[in-house]
Amino acid sequence: MSVLLEVLKANEAYAASFGDKAKLALPPARRFAILTCMDARLDPAKYAGLSEGDAHVIRNAGGRASDDAIRSLVISYKLLGTKEWFVIHHSDCGMQLFDDEIMSGLLEKSLEGATIDETGWHDHGHGPGSVHGRYIKWHTFKDLAASVVEDVKRIRSHPLVPANIPIYGYYYDVKSGRLVEVPEATAVGRATA
Amino acid sequence: MSVLLEVLKANEAYAASFGDKAKLALPPARRFAILTCMDARLDPAKYAGLSEGDAHVIRNAGGRASDDAIRSLVISYKLLGTKEWFVIHHSDCGMQLFDDEIMSGLLEKSLEGATIDETGWHDHGHGPGSVHGRYIKWHTFKDLAASVVEDVKRIRSHPLVPANIPIYGYYYDVKSGRLVEVPEATAVGRATA
Numbered sequence: 001m002s003v004l005l006e007v008l009k010a011n012e013a014y015a016a017s018f019g020d021k022a023k024l025a026l027p028p029a030r031r032f033a034i035l036t037c038m039d040a041r042l043d044p045a046k047y048a049g050l051s052e053g054d055a056h057v058i059r060n061a062g063g064r065a066s067d068d069a070i071r072s073l074v075i076s077y078k079l080l081g082t083k084e085w086f087v088i089h090h091s092d093c094g095m096q097l098f099d100d101e102i103m104s105g106l107l108e109k110s111l112e113g114a115t116i117d118e119t120g121w122h123d124h125g126h127g128p129g130s131v132h133g134r135y136i137k138w139h140t141f142k143d144l145a146a147s148v149v150e151d152v153k154r155i156r157s158h159p160l161v162p163a164n165i166p167i168y169g170y171y172y173d174v175k176s177g178r179l180v181e182v183p184e185a186t187a188v189g190r191a192t193a
Numbered sequence: 194m195s196v197l198l199e200v201l202k203a204n205e206a207y208a209a210s211f212g213d214k215a216k217l218a219l220p221p222a223r224r225f226a227i228l229t230c231m232d233a234r235l236d237p238a239k240y241a242g243l244s245e246g247d248a249h250v251i252r253n254a255g256g257r258a259s260d261d262a263i264r265s266l267v268i269s270y271k272l273l274g275t276k277e278w279f280v281i282h283h284s285d286c287g288m289q290l291f292d293d294e295i296m297s298g299l300l301e302k303s304l305e306g307a308t309i310d311e312t313g314w315h316d317h318g319h320g321p322g323s324v325h326g327r328y329i330k331w332h333t334f335k336d337l338a339a340s341v342v343e344d345v346k347r348i349r350s351h352p353l354v355p356a357n358i359p360i361y362g363y364y365y366d367v368k369s370g371r372l373v374e375v376p377e378a379t380a381v382g383r384a385t386a
Contacts (some may be wrong), residue, residue: 003225003277004361010242013212018370021234026287028233032196038249038265040221041214043238049203052239056231059252061265068261071331072254078299079287084196094219094272106271138264142383168197177211179204 022055024081032056033076035151036088037063037095041174045086048179056082062095063088064139065151074160085165087151087189088179089144090172096147099140144171145182152185163193217246219273225249226269228344229272229281230256230288234367237281241372249275255288256281257332258344267353278358280344280382282337283365289340292333337364338375345378356386 001009033056036044044050044057058069062071065087076082109166148169155161169185172178194202226249229237237243237250249269251262258280269275334340341362348354362378365371 006223007241007279008372011240011370014240015370021370022368024234024367026232026234026285026290027214029197030196033231038251039267040246040250041217041219043243043245045225045236046245047204047207048200049207050236052236053233055233057233057252058231059250060261060269061251066261066264068253068259071259075254075287075291075296076231078296079291086200092219095323097219098268098272102381103268103271120369137372138268140285163303173213174217177204177208177214179201191212 001071006012021052026176028053028055028076028080028082031052031082032084032086033058033073033082034086034088035059035073036086036172037061037064037093039090039091039093039174042090042172047090047172047177048086056080060139062093062139062141062147063090063151064095065146065154066139070155073155075102077162077165083165085155085167085189086147086170087155087167087185088170088172089148089151090174090176091144093141093144095140096142096144098138099142100138103138103140133146145184148182148185149188152189156189164191166191194241195270198249221246221248221249221269221273221275224275224349225277226251226266226275226281227279227281228252228256228258228262229279229365230283232252232283232286232287232367235283235365240365240370241279249273253332255286255332255334255340257288257334257340258343258347259332263348263351263353266348270355270358276358276383278348278360279363280341280348280360280378281363281365282339282341282344283367286334286337286366288331288333289335289337291331292335293331296333298330311362341375341378342381345382349382357384359384 033057038059058072152169167189169182195320228251251265345362360382362375
C-alpha cells in the first residue's frame with residue numbers, strides 16, 4: 001500500500017473514534033508550548049504526556065530557535081495565551097552529525113538557480129520574504145547542550161518575547177526516551193518579571 | 194502540580210516502557226515528511242498513524258511553507274531520504290482568525306526595541322541571520338484551501354526542492370478529525386520527474 005493510502009486509512013480509523021475531541025477549544029488547555037526537532041524518533045505528545053488540546057508543538061530540523069520558531073512562539077503567547085515554553089533538542093541529531101559544508105556538497109549536484117560564493121549558499125528567486133536571494137543558514141550545531149543554551153538565549157533576548165515567560169532547556173535521549181535538563185539553559189531562560 | 198513537573202512525570206513513565214525504541218535508526222523508516230500546524234488540537238502521529246521512527250514532522254504557526262520549513266524539508270530529503278511530503282493545514286486555525294493588523298495591535302504594548310513604520314513591524318537587534326532588523330511576516334491567511342495551494346506552490350517552485358518529490362495538499366477538520374484533500378494543491382504538488 002502506498003504511503004498516501006496508509007495515511008488516509010489511519011486517518012479514517014482516527015476520525016471514526018474522534019468523540020469529544022470535536023469540542024476542544026483553540027487555545028492550549030495546559031497553556032504551554034514545546035519547540036523540538038522534526039526527528040522521526042521523537043513523539044512529543046508521548047514523551048511529554050500531551051493529549052489533543054493540551055499544548056502547542058513547534059518542530060523543525062534541530063528544534064532550533066529560528067526566526068520562524070520565534071514567530072510561532074510569539075503567536076502562541078500573544079494570541080493563544082501560553083505561559084511557559086520548552087526548548088527540547090535530542091541526542092544523535094542530524095543537525096549535529098552534518099555541517100553546512102556537507103549540506104553544500106550534497107546540494108551541489110541538485111541545485112537549480114542557486115550559486116555558491118565566499119559567503120555561502122544563495123538562491124535566486126522571488127524577492128523579499130522568501131528564502132530566495134538570501135544566504136541559507138542550515139542551523140547545524142557541534143555541541144548538544146550548547147545548542148540548547150544558544151537557542152534559549154536567543155528566545156530570551158528577543159524583543160518580542162516577554163520577560164515573564166519561563167523557558168526550560170532540555171534534550172531528549174533517543175536511547176532511553178528520557179528528558180535531560182540543560183541547567184545552564186534553564187537558568188538563562190528563567191522569567192525575570 | 195506545575196506543568197514542568199507534570200511533563201517530567203509523564204516522561205518518566207514513557208521512558209520506563211521505552212523498550213525497542215532505543216534501536217530506531219535516524220532516517221525515517223517510512224520515508225515521508227509532514228508539514229503541519231503547531232495547533233494544540235492536532236496530533237499528527239495520531240491523525241496520520243505514525244509510530245516513533247516513521248516520519249519527519251515539521252510544525253509552525255499555520256503549518257506554513259516558511260523559509261525555515263523549507264530548510265527542514267530540504268534536510269529531510271537530502272540528508273535523511275524522505276521521498277514524499279504532506280502539507281496539512283486545518284480548519285479554525287488561529288492564522289486565519291487573526292491578521293497582521295491584529296498582531297500589530299496586540300504587540301504594540303509589549304514591544305521593547307521595536308518600531309512600526311509604513312512597511313510593517315520591525316525590531317532592532319542582533320544583525321543578519323536573525324529576525325532582528327527585518328520586517329516580520331506573521332503568515333496569516335484568509336482562505337484555508339487557498340493557503341494550502343499557496344504553500345504547496347511555494348515548495349514546488351523552490352530551487353532547492355527536487356522535481357521528483359510528490360507534495361500532497363490536505364487540511365485537517367478539527368470537528369471530525371478527518372484529512373480533506375485540496376485537489377488543486379495536490380495537482381500543483383505532483384512530481385514532474
